[in-house]
Amino acid sequence: MLETIDEVVEFMKDPPIFMMVGKGSNIVINPEGNVRTIMQISPYLSKEIIENTFLTVGSGMSITRCLSLCQKYGLSGLEFAAGVPASIGGMVAMNFGCWGIEVGNIVSRVRVVKKGGAIQWLTSKECQFGYRTSIFQSQNWVVTDVQFCLSKSTPEDIQASIKASIKQRLNKQPLRDKTFGSIFKNPPGQHVGKLLEDLGYKGKQFQNVQLSRKHANFLLNTGKATFQDVKSVIVTIQEEVITQTGIHLKPEVHLVT
Ligand SMILES: Cc1cc2nc3c(=O)[nH]c(=O)nc-3n(C[C@H](O)[C@H](O)[C@H](O)COP(=O)(O)OP(=O)(O)OC[C@H]3O[C@@H](n4cnc5c(N)ncnc54)[C@H](O)[C@@H]3O)c2cc1C
Structure with a gap:
């Protein structure tokens, strides 16, 4: 597990054949297969930053924890993903979506570490979001942080919306x-x-x-x-x-x- 941005940079300077894993909720790995190095980002890699309606979190954070922050700070937009056992990094790489909403719609920018160790912020456009895909499916870059552009709401309304999403999901999935x-x-x-x-x-x-x-x-x-x-x-x-x-x-x- 990569615990700090310095560790990610060091790892990416000369990485072996590797695969990033978030919470593994969209992956089935052959234990006898070719991928020998599986890396994960620590949920504590970055501290959350809130600037107006922009929320920046580390990619290893679970959506459940992220939604707790959204509720605390009155930021709405991610409730549709409530209840799913996913990480923020995995959701961005997959362009997670349901009920006509996709995570790519509310991503403002994404921090990545590229092969060689360069750190870069990508705009939402540069992430090339499509139906359950993004640039991270074709480039083996490490997503370390994601900035979402959310909208102002109240903790009570967000909590109600989270509950409604989980109820709907439990009925259908x-x-x-x-x-x-x-x-x-x-x-x-x-x-x-x-x-x-x-x-x-x-x-x-x-x-x-x-x-x-x-x-x-x-x-x-x-x-x-x-x-x-x-x-x-x-x-x-x-x-x-x-x-x-x-x-x-x-x-x-x-x-x-
Ligand atoms: C009960 C259930 C319900 C679900 N419902 C939905 C749904 O409604 N909509 C939907 O779209 N999906 C759904 N999923 C699938 C899954 O949750 C999503 O695809 C989610 O985005 C995967 O997140 P993860 O953290 O588990 O990623 P993983 O499964 O670990 O990884 C998915 C992809 O992301 C890449 N990745 C992960 N972290 C990083 C990183 N830091 N840097 C670069 N690449 C990274 C991996 O290499 C892999 O290609 C559901 C899954 C479950 C179990």
Whole structure:
């Protein structure tokens, strides 16, 4: 774990083949795979900074902790992500989104450390946010801090909004189960959860994993699922769906081989 900005710079001066991990809520790693060095940013790397409606936090902070700060300082905009076990860095790298809102919409700038050790602030535009993607998917840079542009609200309204988000999520997603979030991205113009449900996948049990009864695009670990169990179910569903509909489903979850 990288604890300070100096440690990040030192690490990036001549890094081995590595992968950054936030809270790991969108990743399944093959323990026998090629990625040997996995790095994480400490939740305490940076102290939060509040300037008017701008909130800057370290990338290792959890969204839950970040929302506590938002509530304390009366800053609204991130409540839609309440309840998800994610870090700020992971949310930015994935351009986390739901219900028509994406994190990229409220990111003002992002501090990164590039290979060689250079520190740079990127504007939101330079982050190249797209549907569940950003420049951090193609560049192995370390996100260390994120500045959000939020709006003024009251702690009471933010708390109510957080509660409403969690309630909505609990109704629609298996938030309390062993899961990694969406298996597949939505194909253009389609909702993948509905597509899988219509094809009879909701609740379907495979070896050690099951498609959620709440949401067909969530995979649950119902036993001691291995990387191979997860991969083989994803490939099976992809093959079956393309045969039945002609649609190629692209994984949203990162299978790290
Ligand atoms: C119950 C549940 C519900 C979910 N609901 C949603 C949802 O509504 N919408 C949605 O979009 N996702 C959802 N997800 C998926 C997941 O939470 C998001 O993709 C989230 O953004 C991942 O955050 P993380 O910290 O766990 O990142 P990880 O899974 O650890 O990493 C994700 C990506 O970010 C990169 N990364 C992480 N930290 C850094 C860093 N500091 N610097 C550079 N790159 C970094 C990783 O290399 C990886 O490519 C859900 C997951 C769960 C378990």
